[in-house]
Amino acid sequence: MLKDITLGQFFPGTTVIHKLDPRTKLVWVILYIVALFLAKWFVSYALVLVTLAAVIAASKIQLKVILRGMKPLLFIILLTAVLNLFYSQGDVLVQFWIFRITRQGVMNAIFMMLRITMLVTGTFMLTYTTSPIALTDGLESLLGPLKKLHVPVHELAMMMCIALRFIPTLIEETDKIMSAQKARGADFESGNIIARAKAMVPILVPLFISAFRRADELATAMECRCYHGGEGRTRLHQLRYAGRDYAAYALGLVLVAGVVALRVCGL
Helix, strand or coil, X not given: CHHHCCCCCCCCCCCHHHHCCHHHHHHHHHHHHHHHHHCCCHHHHHHHHHHHHHHHHHHCCCHHHHHHHHHHHHHHHHHHXXXXXXXXXXXXXXXXXXXXXXXXXXXXXXXXXXXXXXXXXXXXXXXXXXXHHHHHHHHXXXXXXXXXXXXCHHHHHHHHHHHHHHHHHHHHHHHXXXXXXXXXXXXXXXXXXXXXXXXXXXXXXXHHXXXXXXXXXXXXXXXXXXXXXXXXXXXXXXXXXXXHHHHHHHHHHHHHHHHHHHHXXXX
């Protein structure tokens, strides 16, 4: 299960999606999320889904990688769908005991599953096609105006970059600890919920110790390289917009406008 978590991983490539400016991809994700939450009916969701499929095809990210990353979220998606299915008002289709399934509940369950799945997939595409360093530079550039309000933009962007960078590392470390504990006879799958929670303690303690040790080593390495924040700091690769970035912005605005128009028409 831990190996299925792919959030934070970066798959290098030379596709047009990989070559987009990180600022463009960050803004595009925001426009995509806005369009997704404005979608009202099947036609609107179909438009957003076709757009997402086109991005996945253009990035050449394998579909099995995305599906593997969705596996840990399957329980949350199904739970959300079930809650919407049984606790929505509308025309009753089936009723038994205290539960009832309504027509509106079925629609809400389907749309909620689509929304969560497409939302997570779109976020995955951002991290899959953008390196953590580029993502940090793009985020810092977009939040640059906040520096006038004395907001520590560089520090915030750096913390986000480090968090994304170390997600795969911590997952790998957790897997190693679990394998070592199983080799010593630990059982993480049997018993009730309380017993399973107690069985996780031998994993969490060494994991926290390892995380703090890595954080201390990283801080020491940054100090040895005379790192002192974003003031006066230069970059090897300067961010510059290209024609494909302006085209991506235009397509993002067209997507939002199309979803808004479909929403007005009840589609």
